[in-house]
Amino acid sequence: xxxxxxxxxxxxxxxxxxxxxxxxxxxxxxxxxxxxxxxxxxxxxxxxxxxxxxxxxxxxxxxxxxxxxxxxxxxxxxxxxxxxxxxxxxxxxxxxxxxxxxxxxxxxxxxxxxxxxx
Amino acid sequence: xxxxxxxxxxxxxxxxxxxxxxxxxxxxxxxxxxxxxxxxxxxxxxxxxxxxxxxxxxxxxxxxxxxxxxxxxxxxxxxxxxxxxxxxxxxxxxxxxxxxxxxxxxxxxxxxxxx
Numbered sequence: 001x002x003x004x005x006x007x008x009x010x011x012x013x014x015x016x017x018x019x020x021x022x023x024x025x026x027x028x029x030x031x032x033x034x035x036x037x038x039x040x041x042x043x044x045x046x047x048x049x050x051x052x053x054x055x056x057x058x059x060x061x062x063x064x065x066x067x068x069x070x071x072x073x074x075x076x077x078x079x080x081x082x083x084x085x086x087x088x089x090x091x092x093x094x095x096x097x098x099x100x101x102x103x104x105x106x107x108x109x110x111x112x113x114x115x116x117x118x
Numbered sequence: 119x120x121x122x123x124x125x126x127x128x129x130x131x132x133x134x135x136x137x138x139x140x141x142x143x144x145x146x147x148x149x150x151x152x153x154x155x156x157x158x159x160x161x162x163x164x165x166x167x168x169x170x171x172x173x174x175x176x177x178x179x180x181x182x183x184x185x186x187x188x189x190x191x192x193x194x195x196x197x198x199x200x201x202x203x204x205x206x207x208x209x210x211x212x213x214x215x216x217x218x219x220x221x222x223x224x225x226x227x228x229x230x231x232x233x
Contacts, residue, residue, distance in 0.1 A: 034220070043209060043223045044163075091161060095221075107213075107221065109163035 002028045004096050006110035013084055014118055021079045021113045023094030029074035030096035034107070035067075038091045050077055084117045091115075120145045122212050124224035131200045132232050138185075139195045139227045141210030147171075151213045152186065153221070154195045158206040166208070169193065197229075205231045 003026040013019050023033060032051050036044040048064075050056040050071035058064045066088075068080040077096075081088055091114050097107040121144045131137035143152070154166040169177045169186050176184050181201075185194045197204055210224040 032218070038161075041228075043225050044221075046220055049218075049220060093161075093163065095163075106165070112161050 002026070002096075002098070002106075002108045004030075004094065004108045004110040006092075006094055006113050008113060009111060010114045010116075012116045012118060015085050016083055018080055018082045019084055019115060021081075021092055021094075021115075023077045023079070023096065023110050025075045025096040025098070025108070028096075028098040028108075030077070030098055031074065032097045033071055033077040034095040034097075035069060035077075035079050036093040036095065038093060038112075040091075044093060047079075081115065084115070086117045089115055089117045120147075120150075120212050120214070120222050122210050122222050122224035124210055124227050126227045127225070128228045128230070130230040130232060131197070131204075133200055133202060135200055136196060136198045137200055137229065139197075139208050139210075139229070141193045141195070141224055143191050143193065143210070143212050145191070145212065145214075147214055149215050151215065152184075152193045153211040153213070154182070154184070154193075155209045155211060155223075156204075156206045157209065157226075158203075163209075167195065200231050202231050202233075205229055 005024045007022045035047045038044050047062045048056040048058045052074050056069035071077040093112045094110040123142045150171045152169045156164045156166050167179045167182050181198045183196045207226045209226045212222045213219050
């Protein structure tokens, strides 16, 4: 399957600072990217969906000014957690979907980024 | 809105034995996709198996197979000849057709494999 990378894999930051997480599709063009948040022993919660060149669509309850998503190219999306606080500590997973010419369009997941806010 | 329910928070199976993980879902759509994903301790999401709703035949991938009951909105995963490497969280997921569709995940089932 196709590969999605995330950087960094682990980040620790001080409260009040901003953190940027990168998500790249390495061998395909990702027309749509998804950002998830996962708390320990819980399921994945979709935060937002982004299409290349368009503004992200945020899920209900997700603060768009706090979680800035940019999908500037077909291979890169970024999630910036602004003014991070300890409650933002979580595991963030990106996922990318390209166009395979059919109706299915498989979705591939990155390895995740662990964010710890002190 | 679609919902996915996994009623088994934890399951245990002995090595080489067979285990079935349950999943039910709710939708008003007639065509959609269903998935089982595996999340090992590394937390990398791995697609185990996929089922298209319009296909009556149950999907199989080596030791993994599903029992898809469309009328009952049930989608269980059977793991045969369980191996230690099968130990992980398993998430059932639903997705509508269409390029803009989103995955809806269940709450997950933690599978333990014992010797």
